[in-house]
Amino acid sequence: MLTFNNLTIGYNKHPVIHHLNMHIEKGASVAIVGPNGCGKSSLLKGIMSFIKPMEGSISIGIEKNKIAYLPQSSTVDKTFPMTTLELVASGLLYKKGFLSSLNDEDLDLVNTTLDKVGLKGMADEPLKALSGGQIQRALFARLIIQDADLILLDEPFNAIDYKTIVELLKIVRMWIDAGKTVVSVLHDIQQVRENFVYTAVLSRELVAYGLTKDVLNRENLEKAFNNSFYPHKDANICNK
Incomplete structure (x- = not known):
């Protein structure tokens, strides 16, 4: 490998x-x-x-698109105007391209994955509203849907x-x-x-x-x- x-x-x-x-x-x-x-x-x-x-x-x-990378949490800019759902959905970019191209099935996958990592109901929360632990859960959710x-x-x-x-x-x-x-x-x-x-x-x-x-x-x-x-x-x- x-x-x-x-x-x-x-x-x-x-x-x-x-x-x-x-x-x-x-x-x-x-x-x-x-x-x-x-x-x-x-x-x-x-x-x-x-x-x-x-x-x-x-x-x-x-192939590089089969590698998932989680940087140190300190590298995540919580002031960036992005919701929890958008952060997690960015794990699908290599498959889907722009976030605007996500369909209902993709959004269901993201929401289901948020549930799995303990972030149910937080899809629309901005990053600045999340604690450090919640950011890390969201990043793990992004890794899950990458399926690398x-x-x-x-x-x-x-x-x-x-x-x-x-x-x-x-x-x-x-x-x-x-x-x-x-x-x-x-x-x-x-x-x-x-x-x-x-x-x-x-x-x-x-x-x-x-x-x-x-x-x-x-x-x-x-x-x-x-x-x-x-x-x-x-x-x-x-x-x-």
């Missing part, structure tokens, strides 16, 4: 991830863990082609309440049980242990990758979090 071949990506010629070699099988559930600034979010952006490789490559075994084969989640449970986390994790497990490939950046180690079969430990380079029960241990986590992971503005360009 996904292969990283000697991948180096970064900003202003300075790598945040360098020389990454890793393969993710179709249908795998993979958590990406590591310290802040170690390149976890950048890796997802690289998969989405938001960041171009400085070196190496990313091979993706499916590869789902990328960037810190999907930050700054939301426990009840919302539990309910959204049920959706993640639903995707995994359906055979979808799920790759998620996470900080909560217990969430990783309980929900993801594989884990990649990053600290600007790959510390460990494999079965969660094997690689998510104190040794690998200490190695990752003890590394120097913030690139200095005057650092030499990577030539490793």
Whole structure:
């Protein structure tokens, strides 16, 4: 499904991830863990082609329109003049084009999905009226109707309440049980242990990758979090 071949990506010629070699099988559930600034979010952006490789490559075994991406909630502009229904319905854009082309069947799907994520009756609410947890539920609803084969989640449970986390994790497990490939950046180690079969430990380079029960241990986590992971503005360009 996904292969990283000697991948180096970064900003202003300075790598945040360098020389990454890793393969993710179709249908795998993979958590990406590591310290802040170690390149976890950048890796997802690289998969989405938001960041171009400085070196190496990313091979993706499916078409781009079969990838669903959930950015960090902090990137959602709640002042944007959009309703909850419109946000969720934007998951159909690659199939339907403009929102104005949605038919009654599409709208029924959106409303049914809103019910599934606990947002019944909130279709016409503007984004500015939603709490952080409600925004995240709406974003998960958008992912559901995209029906993608590869789902990328960037810190999907930050700054939301426990009840919302539990309910959204049920959706993640639903995707995994359906055979979808799920790759998620996470900080909560217990969430990783309980929900993801594989884990990649990053600290600007790959510390460990494999079965969660094997690689998510104190040794690998200490190695990752003890590394120097913030690139200095005057650092030499990577030539490793």
